[in-house]
Amino acid sequence: MAQQNRLRNLAQSLKDKASVIAAALSTKRHVSSVRVHVLRATTHALAALPSEETISAVLVVGSHQKRHPRACIDALMDRLHSTRSATVALKCLYTLHNVVVKGPFILKDQLSCYPSYGGHNFLNLSTFRDGSDLESLELSSWVRWYAGVLEQILTVSRILGYYLNHSCESQEKKKTLVSKASNADLLYKLEALVGFVEQTSHVPDSLHLQRNELVYEVVRLVGENYRSVQGEILMRVEELGGRIMEDVGELNELVGYLGRLEETREKLVLLFVNRGKNNEFWDSVKKTKEKGVARKKEIERKWLAVVVVAGNAAEFTRSTNPFLDPGQLSPVPRLSFATVR
Numbered sequence: 001m002a003q004q005n006r007l008r009n010l011a012q013s014l015k016d017k018a019s020v021i022a023a024a025l026s027t028k029r030h031v032s033s034v035r036v037h038v039l040r041a042t043t044h045a046l047a048a049l050p051s052e053e054t055i056s057a058v059l060v061v062g063s064h065q066k067r068h069p070r071a072c073i074d075a076l077m078d079r080l081h082s083t084r085s086a087t088v089a090l091k092c093l094y095t096l097h098n099v100v101v102k103g104p105f106i107l108k109d110q111l112s113c114y115p116s117y118g119g120h121n122f123l124n125l126s127t128f129r130d131g132s133d134l135e136s137l138e139l140s141s142w143v144r145w146y147a148g149v150l151e152q153i154l155t156v157s158r159i160l161g162y163y164l165n166h167s168c169e170s171q172e173k174k175k176t177l178v179s180k181a182s183n184a185d186l187l188y189k190l191e192a193l194v195g196f197v198e199q200t201s202h203v204p205d206s207l208h209l210q211r212n213e214l215v216y217e218v219v220r221l222v223g224e225n226y227r228s229v230q231g232e233i234l235m236r237v238e239e240l241g242g243r244i245m246e247d248v249g250e251l252n253e254l255v256g257y258l259g260r261l262e263e264t265r266e267k268l269v270l271l272f273v274n275r276g277k278n279n280e281f282w283d284s285v286k287k288t289k290e291k292g293v294a295r296k297k298e299i300e301r302k303w304l305a306v307v308v309v310a311g312n313a314a315e316f317t318r319s320t321n322p323f324l325d326p327g328q329l330s331p332v333p334r335l336s337f338a339t340v341r
Contacts, residue, residue, distance in 0.1 A: 031071050037061050038075040042083075042091040046139075049213045050091055055098045063104045073099075073110040080123075086130035086139035090214060093123075093146045097221055100153060101165060108163065112154050123147045141204035142215060149222055152196040156229065159192040164228040171231075178235045183245065186236045187253050193233045194257045200226055201264035203271045223272050230281050233261070241288035244295075251296040258289040 037058045041050045062072030076099075080092035099107050125147040130136040157163045178186065200222060209215045237258070245251050265282060 201267040
């Protein structure tokens with residue numbers, strides 16, 4: 001088995017070198033340099049985490065000239081969708097994640113244009129599987145999970161109108177904007193944020209693979225996004241919790257989203273250990289959910305009281321109006337429950 005692994009690693013190393021040479025000899029010079037740097041960042045060696053210099057080189061060469069940003073994203077996507085190696089796929093996703101976190105706007109723009117519209121770049125890796133050995137099989141589940149997380153990051157950024165960790169607005173400015181937003185807008189964005197947390201909580205059971213440097217770094221980077229999302233959620237939860245909500249439909253949405261959020265807590269604690277604990281966040285979620293449930297019950301009790309009163313009024317009219325036939329009820333004007341206070 002050890003001999004087979006050594007031979008396979010040697011073959012993969014030779015394959016990586018051959019790919020770099022072929023890319024360097026390409027007649028399309030503007031594509032050639034981009035592809036060389038992408039190949040160097042996404043080798044088959046599981047033990048070799050892409051260095052900061054390698055990642056920086058991809059980001060720099062991908063933003064040099066007008067045609068380079070698209071060529072860079074195309075090269076990463078071609079590499080991602082053509083490989084059968086879980087290691088290469090995970091490194092491609094890691095490099096794409098760094099584009100979102102550290103890349104210039106022009107690269108982010110090329111990457112973020114497709115999650116809701118489909119197209120060549122779509123990260124649909126839900127069926128990815130590398131069955132070459134047990135470790136690769138386990139790593140495949142991390143590829144599927146990571147792809148889903150990245151899609152959620154891009155979706156959330158599009159809905160919020162800015163990239164996580166890179167908003168030009170100050171925290172106070174964002175709080176002001178949140179305070180002026182409608183309930184519908186706050187709930188729409190809260191749903192997207194909760195979707196990211198849910199996807200993050202669907203982490204593979206093979207948490208022991210975090211001992212691997214590449215997987216550990218992936219989790220660390222996702223953890224940074226998770227903390228940013230917690231802040232975005234907390235602002236909206238506190239704002240909605242401080243409002244007197246009258247619409248039962250909106251209250252149902254709020255309670256539902258917060259319930260889904262609470263269901264992710266146990267798995268997230270296992271994933272991030274103490275890095276993402278944040279008891280203040282979870283306490284606020286719990287209190288706002290309880291307040292929403294209580295407010296919904298209060299409105300429903302008022303509805304019931306109105307229905308009872310309306311029924312009694314109809315019965316009284318029937319029994320005292322001599323112009324009605326036996327069993328005939330006098331029409332009672334409809335009451336709008338939405339106006340009940």
